[in-house]
Amino acid sequence: MFRLRKLAMLTTVLGMMVSPSHAASVASATHTMDRPVYYRTVHVDGLSIFYREAGRPDAPTILLLHGFPSSSRMYEPLLARLADRYHLVAPDYPGFGHSDAPDAKDFAYTFDHLAEVTGRFTEALGLTHYSLYVQDYGGPIGMRLAVQHPERVDALIIQNAVSHEDGLGPLWATRRAFWKDRAANEAALRKNFLSFESTRQRHVGSNPHPETIDPDLWTDEFAFLSRPGQADIQTDLFYSYQTNVASYPVWQAWLRQHRPPTLIVWGKYDPSFQVEEVAAYQRDLPNAEVHILDAGHFALDEKPNEIAAITRKFLDRRHGSLK
Secondary structure: OOOHHHHHHHHOOOOOOOOHHHOOOEEEEEEEOOEEEEEEEEEEOOEEEEEEEEOOOOOOEEEEEOOOOOOHHHHHHHHHHHOOOOEEEEEOOOOOOOOOOOOOOOOOOOHHHHHHHHHHHHHHOOOOOEEEEEEOOHHHHHHHHHHHOHHHEEEEEEEOOOOOHHHEOOOHHHHHHHHHOHHHHHHHHHHHHHOHHHHHHHHHOOOOOHHHOOOHHHHHHHHHHOOOOHHHHHHHHHHOHHHHHHHHHHHHHHHHHHOOOEEEEEEOOOOOEOOHHHHHHHHHOOOOEEEEEOOOOOHHHHOHHHHHHHHHHHHHHHHOOOO
């Protein structure tokens, strides 16, 4: 997630790091525990795409795709905890985080387009195999990548990302009305989706102990949403979300056909994506490993150690003994 209170970290330049696979990248590094995290950019389709990278490039790769209105920042807890054994790559989509954010009049903010850019991003970095970790918007972007290139997906890790109608709760009534008649419902959608109150609610959800959630999480998120042009970018992109719902049957068929090793980690207090979605995934992926946590939509913010440990055990079983 884009968090203003720690932006100074990103301005600390410790050196230029350029490798053959990142010829177009500019990198700075900070150290998290005993492994460096690199903050790089690469040019894709004329855009500067920012990404975070940690771990040895020859280790098994985890491609981490963030949600709304987060950025690769949401995955810092995993970069800190998994880089000793895994190669982690977390990009910001166009319009998010530190990647370029062209005006919505000049750039098509659709999920198809963001998936195209993300796919070319993986190719620019030479990522031919990866475990795909998805949250929220990362789900529809990741599923597009998986359908296009199933041979690249070694495993699937799902954290509060939906591929079935089962997960869409009452909050989606306003959103569906917006898809049906944009002009008549855009003002209501922006209040439902972009206001400070809804930004807070994304984090608190139905948590019976809201005092345990850091308010900086939603105030920083709202600051990101308040940047010039963001309301138009996010409104256009959410209008495109209806294409995700229309694609659910295709994604479900892909899951049933390919049956990738799958880990599902779900924050049960999520107001946007209901926990019933977990059972829907299990219909398609009966062998999926499932963990339902006392957390919300951004479960990694609340349970970083637990999710990192679950993810490590899941991947270690797949990849065996790693040095």
